[in-house]
Amino acid sequence: MTAVRSDTALRIDGVSRFFGSGAARVQALDNVSLDVRSGEFLCLLGASGCGKSTLLGLIAGLDAPTTGTVDTTGRRAGMMFQDSALLPWLTAGGNIEVPLRLRGIRRAERRERVEGLLAMVRLAGLADKRPHELSGGMRQRVSLARAFAQEADILCMDEPFGALDAMTRDLLHDELERIWRETGVTVIFVTHDVREAVRLGDRIVLLSSRPGRVAEIFDVDIERPRRIDSARVAELATEVTTRLREEVGRHGH
Template sequence: MTPTAATPTAATPTAATGTLSDTAAMRFSGVAKQFPDGTVALTDADLVVRPGDFVSVVGPSGCGKSTLLRIASGLDKASAGEVEINGRNVGYVFQDATLLAWRTVQANIELFCELEGVSKAERRKRAADAIALVGLSGFEKHLPHELSGGMRMRTSLARSLTLEPEIFLFDEPFGALDEITRERLNDELLKLFKARNFAGLFITHSVAEAVFLSTRVVVMSGRPGRIVAEIDVPFDYPRSPELRYTPEFAELSGEVSQHLRSVS
C-alpha cells in the first residue's frame, strides 16, 4: 500500500510520502484514537521510528497496539495528533496471512504488484526474488491450503516484499505459530531486515520476540494506551539464535517484563 501525499497538521493526522530522511521514517505526535462507541484506544502516543530502526511494541491486550499500526498504514484515522509516514511504499503483514485461496503461491505473491499496475515481466521477477528470499523456492504452484502456517506467513511476507517497501508494518504475524516455527521465522525476518534495510514497526505479545528482533522495544500502558517506556536493545546484527539463551538477553527481557507488569 502507498500512503497518499498530504501535509500533516495537528488537527488532522495524515500520512506524508517522500524520500526517507535521516530524522524519521514514522513519527507519531500526541496521537489519540476514540471509536464511535466512545472507547478511547490511544491517548497522547508519541513515537519516532527512524530509517534503519526495527521497533517492537508490547503491551497488555486491548491497549491499542494494533490501532497504532492501522493508523500508520492509513487503514484507520487518528482522532487527534499528528502522524507522518515518510516513504514511497509501506508493507503491511497482518496477523493472518490473508491469502486468496484460489491463487497459487506465485499468483498470491504477485498480487500487490498486479494491483499497482506493475508489468507482468517485472512482477514475475520481483516475485521470484521474494520467493527466494523467504525460502519458498519449489512451492510456487502450491495453493494456500497445501502449505503449513509458517509457509503461509512466508508467502504473506514475500507478497509485501514485492512492493520494495521502505517501511514495514507487522501486526503480530507469528502469534499463531508454534514456538519452533516462530523462532525460525524471526531468524529469517532479521535476515530480510538487514538485506532490505527497511524501517520496521512490529506488534507482538512476546517479550522474547520483541527483544530478539528489535533495535528498540516500546512498552504501552493498558487502555487507553500510551507509551510508558522505550528500551534500547544493544545487541549487534546479525543476531545468532543462541543469543536467546544468554544472560544478557534474559536480563533485558526481564527489564521489559518489569515495565509490562507495572502497567498491566
C-alpha cells in the same frame, strides 16, 4: 513545527484515537508521540487491547487519528497481518503477485520478482502450490514475501508469527532479520511476546493499557544476531516483563 530529520522515517506526534460516541466512546490511544529512525526495527509491546493494532493501522494509513499527526515523511507504508490471510484460490506465486499487479507491474517482470521473493523466503520452486498444500510456517513465509512485494519503506507487522510453533518462529525471526538488513526497510513490529521483542527490536516501545500511552522505551543493546534463548535476551526480557506487569496491574487487568 520542527523539521523532520532526513533519517526520521516516521513521526507520530500527540496522537489520540477515540472510537464510538456517547457512553460507548472508547479511547484507544492517548497522546502518543514517537519518532522512528529510517531502517530501524521497532517493536510495539503491550497488553491485549492497549491499542497496538490501532496504532499500526494509523501508521499504515488504514485509519486516521482523532487528534495529532502521523507523518510517514513521504515514505510508503505496507502491512502484514497476524493470520497469513492468503487468498485460497490463488497459488503461492499468485498471492505474492497481488501487490505487484496493484502497482501495474507487467507480467514478465512480475514473474521474475515473484521468483526472487520466493527465493528470499526460501520457498523457491513452490510458486504453484496453493495455500492448503503448504504448512503454517510456509504460509507465513508466503505472507512475508507478499508483504515485501509491496516494496514499502515502512513495513507494519501485526503479530505476524503469533500462531506458529517455537521452532518455526525462530527460523522466521532469522529470515526476517536477514531480509530487514538486506533491504534496509523500517519495521514496526507488534507483539505481546516480550522475548520476541527483545530478539528482534532495536528499540521496544511499551504501551500502557487503556488508553494506550508510551509507558517506556527500551534500547536493546544486544549484538546481532541474537538468540531468543540467550542469557542476555532473557535478562532484558525479565526487566521488560516486570515493567509490563506493572502497567497491566495498574489497570487491574
